[in-house]
Amino acid sequence: xxxxxxxxxxxxxxxxxxxxxxxxxxxxxxxxxxxxxxxxxxxxxxxxxxxxxxxxxxxxxxxxxxxxxxxxxxxxxxxxxxxxxxxxxxxxxxxxxxxxxxxxxxxxxxxxxxxxxxxxxxxxxxxxxxxxxxxxxxxxxxxxxxxxxxxxxxxxxxxxxxxxxxxxxxxxxxxxxxxxxxxxxxxxxxxxxxxxxxxxxxxxxxxxxxxxxxxxxxxxxxxxxxxxxxxxxxxxxxxxxxxxxxxx
Numbered sequence: 001x002x003x004x005x006x007x008x009x010x011x012x013x014x015x016x017x018x019x020x021x022x023x024x025x026x027x028x029x030x031x032x033x034x035x036x037x038x039x040x041x042x043x044x045x046x047x048x049x050x051x052x053x054x055x056x057x058x059x060x061x062x063x064x065x066x067x068x069x070x071x072x073x074x075x076x077x078x079x080x081x082x083x084x085x086x087x088x089x090x091x092x093x094x095x096x097x098x099x100x101x102x103x104x105x106x107x108x109x110x111x112x113x114x115x116x117x118x119x120x121x122x123x124x125x126x127x128x129x130x131x132x133x134x135x136x137x138x139x140x141x142x143x144x145x146x147x148x149x150x151x152x153x154x155x156x157x158x159x160x161x162x163x164x165x166x167x168x169x170x171x172x173x174x175x176x177x178x179x180x181x182x183x184x185x186x187x188x189x190x191x192x193x194x195x196x197x198x199x200x201x202x203x204x205x206x207x208x209x210x211x212x213x214x215x216x217x218x219x220x221x222x223x224x225x226x227x228x229x230x231x232x233x234x235x236x237x238x239x240x241x242x243x244x245x246x247x248x
Contacts, residue, residue, distance in 0.1 A: 001029065001065065001091050004058035008087035010235040011051055012078040013210040017237065018047050019071040020204045026068045026116050029061055037121045045201050046240040048123060054233045058088070068116040069097060077101075077109045124240065126226065128218035130157040130193045134183040136209035136229070139217070142175040143202050149173045152244050153199050155219055157185060158192040166199070195219050196244040205239045 005011060011034075018025065018036070025038040033052040039045070053059045077099050081087055085103040092098050096110040146153045146166035150173075156163040162185060165174040179185050187193065209215065211229040218226040222245050228238040 001062070001089075002058060002060045003029075003034070003056050003089045005055065005087045006057045007055070008078070008081045008085060009083070010055060010211065010231070011087070012081050014049055014051070014208075014235065014237050015071060015075050015078055017204070017208050017210070018049060019075045020207070021045055021047055021201075021239075022071060024068060024070050024114060024116055026066055026120065028064070028066050030064045031061065033059075037123060039121050044198065044242050045205070046121065046123070048236070048238045048240075050236040052233055052235065055235060057086075065091070067091060067097065068114045069111065070114060073111045074099075077111065080107065124224070126218075126224055126240070127220070128223070128226065129188045129220040130218065131186040132157065132162050132183065132217040133185075134162070134177065134215060134217075136206070136213050136215045138177060138182060139215050140206050140209055142177065143199065143206055145175055146173045147199050147203065151199055152196050153202065154194060154196045155217070155225070156192055156194045157187055157219075159187070159190060193219065193221050195222055195225065197225050197241050198244060201241055205241065208237050208239075211235060211237050 021040040022038040025036050028035040031053065033050055036049040038047050081101050082103050085101050088100040090098045095113050097113060099109045101107045142164040146164060149168040149171035150166035153164060153166045161179060162177040162183060163174065177183050205227055208229045212231055216228045222243050224243060225241045226238060230236040
């Protein structure tokens with residue numbers, strides 16, 4: 001197996017974001033690309049990553065394979081990759097991942113492959129009532145606003161706008177995002193749809209705005225949230241976040 005990237009940004013940025021949620025992960029390498037599905041240790045967030053074979057300048061694999069890696073180790077190496085560097089990845093006979101960075105110099109790193117006991121994660125089959133497509137910066141600003149007042153945020157979709165709101169012990173924040181050229185909404189039925197999520201997790205997830213200027217959100221009443229960032233034929237980085245359900 002040998003994979004070479006002329007634009008390592010998508011791998012570098014994605015691994016940096018994923019490693020904030022997951023310590024160790026299993027990559028599936030097929031003719032279609034590199035794939036990862038992993039759950040954070042608290043079982044609150046799932047991450048789904050696809051780096052398509054069309055992103056690579058060289059994509060040579062003899063057969064489908066799976067490798068497991070400590071993501072902190074991988075992140076530290078990928079931090080050393082410059083904008084104009086070429087990045088090559090190989091699995092060696094010593095059961096290590098060999099990473100070569102070529103720029104003004106050639107730097108070679110090896111990290112061990114690891115064993116992961118847990119079974120491969122399955123992506124749940126979810127039915128969403130709302131889909132919001134908006135600028136990544138609009139969502140980022142809204143989450144940063146509500147982070148000032150509370151630990152949880154409520155997403156509310158009505159027919160005219162998408163509302164992001166939060167309430168702390170004394171303070172409140174409400175951000176109204178109208179549907180316009182920046183924000184599109186698809187919604188089933190006329191009733192408002194409302195769900196609450198952890199701001200701590202969302203702050204980690206929205207750092208994926210490095211990947212794409214546009215974000216898609218899918219949710220339903222008191223239901224998991226799916227957030228997806230993608231570049232066509234290059235990369236998809238998506239997350240499923242469990243809802244916070246009120247017990248009152």
